[in-house]
Amino acid sequence: MKNTPKKFAIGIYAIILSSNFNPAFADLSSDTETLLNWAENTYPAYFPNHQATQSIEPWLFRFYPDTGIYAGLNKGDNKVYVMGGPWGDNPTIVSPLADLIAQINNSGGNGSIPACNTANAPAGLTYTQSGNVVNVTTNGQCIPIPDSNSFCQTPQQTAASGVSMLTSTNVTSSAINGITISIPGIPNPFESFASSFASGKHCTVNAPAEATNLIINSDTCFDITNSFGSLPTGIPGVTITPPVTLALKDTVTNQTVADCFATDAESIYDAFTNEFWIKQDGSFVQIH
Incomplete structure (x- = not known):
């Protein structure tokens, strides 16, 4: 010793x-x-x-x-x-x-917090955990938008936990900056993109016990200029001033459920077997 x-x-x-x-x-x-x-x-x-x-x-x-x-x-x-x-x-x-x-x-060292696997998290995201609350922030900076909107990836499990966990996201504020549409009677379609990016429900089978009853608060900003490809110019009523950024604040909550397949989740993941399902026409279809 x-x-x-x-x-x-x-x-x-x-x-x-x-x-x-x-x-x-x-x-x-x-x-x-x-x-x-x-x-x-x-x-x-x-x-x-x-x-x-x-x-x-x-x-x-x-x-x-x-x-x-x-x-x-x-x-x-x-x-x-x-x-x-x-x-x-x-x-x-x-x-x-x-x-x-x-x-x-x-x-390749693991710098994740206990509740989340952050090994593949994009640079610029800061994670802190206190009890069952995780805070994720870009510290006021706008970083390149990641491929996934899940900032708290479920760690791979080595045994079946028997825990099913439903994850729900509540967007408290969202805004697209850099694109302004001022055509009377036409809403800004990019604002709906801002809200839909982080919305949705997901369910995890064999979830880790430390992830149950978890609350994840995010205050982030992403540079999405490249996501639009070549942005058109000269369109009446549309003003584009790069960089185009997406600012989001949301709260993700986890709660245990009896059966993921009986929930209104949009997708299901088994953290032990790595199986994945998505909902199509009201039923869950396994993705191979």
Whole structure:
């Protein structure tokens, strides 16, 4: 047991020394979340039971009461420290944050929060979790629109959980910026696209227990200019001023149900078998 903390530090340094990299400017808050999530997923003996990140200048950190360990970033020097438990009462430097993030990304490390698989999440999305509430944001920036409107992918399950979970999305606000239609009597068709992008219901069979009763709040902005291809110009009543962006705020709620196939979901996914169904003409049809 005495050598285990050394293995943790050595494991991180081995990743750093295994390849060359060019550190880039990083969003400290987002990268700190990624690092601490990775630490929880990789070393649960030291960082058990997902904890919310706290901020006390100049620190962004998490405290794990079960082990008495602190882990976090000092924004003064952008280095990662650990303290408590086997590391003692004084902060111990692990490495610069940028170095660790680069190597986690290069090695395919899992920086997901417990409730969501965010491995394929687009760059620019920040995830935080406190209890059963997940917050997803682009921090006021507009990022390229992702292929999927699901920002909290269900982690693959290694065993059948027997839990069925219905996911519903409520769009609280949506707006298309960069396209204005001022033709009397004709509504802006792009506004309906904004609402429909995030709407819908989905059901998951064999869902993970930590995803039940989950609430996901999103405050995001996406650059959708390229989604329209070559935008026409000179159309009377239509003004296009790139970039064209989609701003969305919505709340996703999960609730357990007895049978996904008896719900009004538009699609069903089995997180254990990877089977997938969509509703066609009132019935669910399996997609192969």
